[in-house]
Every structure is written in structure tokens, then in C-alpha cells.
Amino acid sequence: MSDLNVSCIQRFSTGDGPGIRTTVFLKGCNLKCPWCHNPENISPIPQMLEYKYANKIVSYGKIMSTEQIVSDIMEDIEFYRAGNGGVTISGGEPMLQYEGVAELSKQLHNNGVSVIIDTAGSVPWDNFAAVFDHTDIFYYDYKTASENDCKNVCGGDKSLILSNLNKLIIKGKNVHVRIPLIPGFNMGETDCENISDDLLSAKVKYVDLLPFHRLGSAKYEALNLEYAYKNTPPSNVDTVTYIKRIYSKYFIVNVE
Numbered sequence: 454m455s456d457l458n459v460s461c462i463q464r465f466s467t468g469d470g471p472g473i474r475t476t477v478f479l480k481g482c483n484l485k486c487p488w489c490h491n492p493e494n495i496s497p498i499p500q501m502l503e504y505k506y507a508n509k510i511v512s513y514g515k516i517m518s519t520e521q522i523v524s525d526i527m528e529d530i531e532f533y534r535a536g537n538g539g540v541t542i543s544g545g546e547p548m549l550q551y552e553g554v555a556e557l558s559k560q561l562h563n564n565g566v567s568v569i570i571d572t573a574g575s576v577p578w579d580n581f582a583a584v585f586d587h588t589d590i591f592y593y594d595y596k597t598a599s600e601n602d603c604k605n606v607c608g609g610d611k612s613l614i615l616s617n618l619n620k621l622i623i624k625g626k627n628v629h630v631r632i633p634l635i636p637g638f639n640m641g642e643t644d645c646e647n648i649s650d651d652l653l654s655a656k657v658k659y660v661d662l663l664p665f666h667r668l669g670s671a672k673y674e675a676l677n678l679e680y681a682y683k684n685t686p687p688s689n690v691d692t693v694t695y696i697k698r699i700y701s702k703y704f705i706v707n708v709e
């Protein structure tokens with residue numbers, strides 16, 4: 454039996470993969486991306502978010518056994534079956550809790566539920582090896598081709614991220630590479646060309662572009678944290694079309 458540090462369990466989510474899904478958000482991340490939409494999931498410590506405008510306090514973070522989580526999830530089994538849905542394990546960085554994630558994924562597979570793991574990939578390869586057999590799809594963030602930016606802005610290890618991505622693809626896993634479009638960070642032509650070079654070297658064929666939005670800004674306020682992107686406008690259609698054109702030279706591109 455394994456335990457997981459769960460931030461929250463979101464039922465009937467439609468933005469985290471095909472069909473109707475339940476998303477299990479795990480608490481704790483080894484990166485610190487300043488644009489993060491889920492800042493409540495970065496620290497592994499339980500947190501209370503105070504939404505003053507709504508006069509509401511929400512707590513995030515509790516230890517749950519994989520059996521408890523599966524029992525919650527299975528209440529919606531008919532919805533997953535009807536719509537090609539399933540469970541997405543997100544975060545934070547779920548691969549930090551790979552032992553519990555492996556156990557959870559195995560139990561879900563035993564119940565006929567498909568599993569997506571949403572990762573930023575900056576973890577040892579052995580963590581992936583542990584969850585390999587019971588993961589249907591990896592959602593794999595790729596944010597920058599710059600070793601420096603990856604390290605100094607996000608706190609990640611680009612070589613490790615790229616090497617894990619390459620290994621997953623070589624081993625035949627279904628990997629959806631997702632590129633969050635971050636103004637001033639990875640949206641210039643050179644940034645896109647450099648990311649493309651990396652992804653081509655890892656044998657990637659498909660990419661999802663995630664236009665910039667500020668949906669996480671209320672959480673920063675509720676956490677009493679400064680949000681570096683609070684005045685940055687969402688991506689406009691022309692910019693996204695321009696970037697899509699660059700990536701489309703090399704990949705089949707989907708805009709989320």
C-alpha cells in the first residue's frame with residue numbers, strides 16, 4: 454500500500470486529456486516556473502488559499518492512500534467508459550512521487566481505467582521506469598532549449614528532460630509534447646527553432662501548443678504571492694498562428 458501527497462482531486466475535468474476525466478493533482482514540484490498556473494502545488498506542505506473576493510478559504514494538500522483515491526475515482530467509472538475518458542495524474546510534479554503513482558496507475562489499470570501522467574520530466578530516468586507499464590500517455594512539458602533558462606528560470610535540468618523524452622519515445626510510449634507559450638521567454642523565432650531542433654533530436658513528431666493565459670492569477674493573490682505575469686496579456690491569435698507556422702515545418706501541431 455502506498456500513500457500520495459494529494460493537492461486536490463478534480464472530477465469531470467475536460468482540459469486534461471480525452472473524454473471526461475478525473476484529474477489527481479499531487480502536491481510538490483522540483484521546478485519553480487514563474488508563470489505556473491498551479492502555484493498551490495509547488496510546495497509539498499499543505500496550504501490554505503484565501504479568496505477574499507469570494508469570502509472563501511480552500512485547503513490544498515492531504516495524504517491519501519492509493520486505495521482511497523481509487524475508491525473516489527471509481528464512482529465516475531461509467532463516465533470514463535462512455536467518453537473514452539480516464540484519469541490524469543498531474544501536479545506539481547507527479548514523477549517525484551513515482552512509487553505511489555506507479556501503485557495508483559496499476560490499480561486504475563486493473564479497474565480498466567486509462568492513465569495520463571502530466572510531467573515536466575526533470576527527474577531521474579528510474580522514476581519513469583517505475584511507472585512505465587501502467588501509463589497510457591505521458592503529457593510532457595517542454596519549455597525551453599536553453600540550458601541556462603531551464604536551470605536559472607525554472608530550476609530544471611534540460612539535458613535530463615530531453616534525454617528522458619528521447620527514451621520514452623524510443624521505448625514506444627505515447628508521448629504528447631506540450632509547449633506552454635510564455636511571453637518574453639520562449640516565443641521568439643529563434644526560441645521556437647531551437648526547441649524544434651531539440652525535439653527533432655528526440656524523434657518527436659507531434660506537439661501541442663498551449664497559448665499563454667492568466668487563469669492562475671487568483672491563486673497567487675490567495676497565496677499572498679506576487680505573480681510576475683499579472684499584467685501580461687493572453688496570447689493573441691496572430692502570434693499563436695505565427696508560432697504554429699514555425700513548428701508546423703517540423704511537426705504535426707495542435708493548439709490547445
Ligand code: SF4
Pocket residue numbers: 482483484485486488489490491494495544545546573
Ligand atoms: S513544472 Fe509545472 S507545476 Fe512545476 S512549477 Fe513548472 S509549471 Fe508549475
